[in-house]
Amino acid sequence: MGKSRNARRASGAVEAVVEPVDGGLAELIPDRDRSRAWTLLIDGAPQSYVDLDDPAHLSFEYQRRLGHVIDLVAPAGKPVHAVHLGGGAFTLARYVAATRPRSTQQVVERDAALVQLVRRELPLEANARIRVRALDAREGLAKVHDGWADLIIADVFSGARTPAHLTSTEFLDEVRRALKPGGCYAANLADGPPLAHLRGQIATAAARFPELALVADPTVLRGKRFGNAVLVASDTPLPIAELTRRAASDPHPGRVEHGRSLVDFTGGAQPVTDEAAVASPAPPPSVFR
Numbered sequence: 001m002g003k004s005r006n007a008r009r010a011s012g013a014v015e016a017v018v019e020p021v022d023g024g025l026a027e028l029i030p031d032r033d034r035s036r037a038w039t040l041l042i043d044g045a046p047q048s049y050v051d052l053d054d055p056a057h058l059s060f061e062y063q064r065r066l067g068h069v070i071d072l073v074a075p076a077g078k079p080v081h082a083v084h085l086g087g088g089a090f091t092l093a094r095y096v097a098a099t100r101p102r103s104t105q106q107v108v109e110r111d112a113a114l115v116q117l118v119r120r121e122l123p124l125e126a127n128a129r130i131r132v133r134a135l136d137a138r139e140g141l142a143k144v145h146d147g148w149a150d151l152i153i154a155d156v157f158s159g160a161r162t163p164a165h166l167t168s169t170e171f172l173d174e175v176r177r178a179l180k181p182g183g184c185y186a187a188n189l190a191d192g193p194p195l196a197h198l199r200g201q202i203a204t205a206a207a208r209f210p211e212l213a214l215v216a217d218p219t220v221l222r223g224k225r226f227g228n229a230v231l232v233a234s235d236t237p238l239p240i241a242e243l244t245r246r247a248a249s250d251p252h253p254g255r256v257e258h259g260r261s262l263v264d265f266t267g268g269a270q271p272v273t274d275e276a277a278v279a280s281p282a283p284p285p286s287v288f289r
Contacts, residue, residue, distance in 0.1 A: 017121055021113035023158060028121055038122060040089045042114075045160045045283075048088035050122050055094035061252045062188050062228035063091055065215045066153060068246040069186045069232055070096055072239045073151045079103040083149045083178065085137040085166070086156035087111075089118050090130065096151075097128045107132045108140030138165055144178040152179060154187040162189070162280040167201060170274045172208040176235075185209070185233045190280055192226030197280050199269035201231060202262060207271040209233035213240060213258040214265070215247050221255060221265070226283050 014035075017028040024043035031037035037051035039059075049059040058064045070092065074080050079102040084093050087109025096103050105128075109115050112134035124130055133140045137156045152175055156166055165171060175185050185205075191198040205212055214221075216229035232238060240258050247254035257265055 017117075019113075019117055021117060022111040023114060026114060026117055028117075038089070040118070043159070045157075047157070048091045050089045050091050050094065052122060055091075055098040058091070058095060060091075061217070061250070061254075062230055063095075064250055065230040065247060065254055066092055066155070066186055066188065067095055068215075068243055069153075069184060069230070070099065070151065071246075072242055073184045074100070077101070080150040081148055081180075082106070082151045082153070083141065083144055084108065085141060085152065085154045087115060087118070087132065088155065089122055090124060090132070092153055092155070093130050094124070094128070097125065097130065103129060105130045106140070106144065108135055108137050110134065110136045137163075138171060138174065141171075141174050141178060146177055147180050149178050150180055150183050152183070152185045154185070157190070158279075159282070160190075161282050164277040164279045165274065167197075167204065167280065168272050168274045168277045169204055169207050172205060176208055179235075182236045183234065184238075187231045187233075189229045189231055190227070190283065191220075191229070192281065192284070193223040195221075195223050196269070198229055199266045200272050203266045203269040204271040205231055205233045206263070206266070210235060211238050212262055213238050213243060213256055214262055215243065215254045215256050217252060218255045221257065 014030045019026050027041040029039045034051050036053045039046060040048040051057045058067045079100050082096050082103060082105045084107045087107045090107055093105050093107050096105055107130060115132055115134050156162055189198055189201055211234045213232045214229055217227055219225050220227035220229060244256040247256055
């Protein structure tokens with residue numbers, strides 16, 4: 001059990017917090033270059049990065065790409081209704097609160113012990129309009145009112161794998177029900193060669209949404225390595241040109257696929273249903289070395 005935040009402050013020390021949570025062993029590792037920034041790991045796998053002094057700072061590659069989606073879902077600074085499936089250290093909810101003040105948000109994170117750890121060690125701003133539910137992602141999504149959300153972000157991993165019941169057309173039916181017309185769904189997906197899971201997830205989203213885009217490192221899209229891809233979906237046209245520009249200007253530039261090229265990328269993969277769904281593949285051990 002790690003020392004409390006207050007005890008560490010009183011001693012003048014900045015040290016890691018290590019504590020068991022429902023999903024494994026959680027570690028909060030301080031960033032030596034940023035005085036109030038932390039990386040959250042679960043069983044050695046990086047989950048979130050948070051800078052309490054600058055919550056608009058997104059360090060992880062995939063979180064930057066989700067940040068672009070947040071930036072483009074509505075005019076700059078306009079408050080939104082957002083649902084975050086998978087909480088981690090509430091990085092993206094903090095980003096929305098910082099860049100779109102007065103937004104109303106719901107975070108669904110099934111690991112109640114992790115929620116308690118993050119609330120204690122990395123507390124949310126007192127005026128943040130963020131409600132946290134310690135529920136399974138699909139169970140929590142079912143509690144969102146019809147047509148409530150401008151944005152739903154899925155970033156759910158259990159043991160570094162996305163649970164099977166969050167990969168199906170039936171799950172996306174719930175997403176569409178909770179979204180406003182013109183709302184946006186974004187999912188953090190992880191896969192490696194031969195990219196069968198990623199192709200299936202694109203086909204699944206295409207069965208429920210008319211407009212899609214995929215943002216990822218070109219080496220991941222070529223099946224050269226395991227990595228993250230951000231899938232974006234809506235019932236209205238997406239801001240492809242601006243998303244492409246932003247992804248290309250990132251420290252680790254990403255490529256945006258959409259339209260015909262994205263359909264071709266699926267290679268004939270079929271939509272996934274609850275009956276056939278399986279969890280996403282586990283990353284190779286070398287990913288976290």
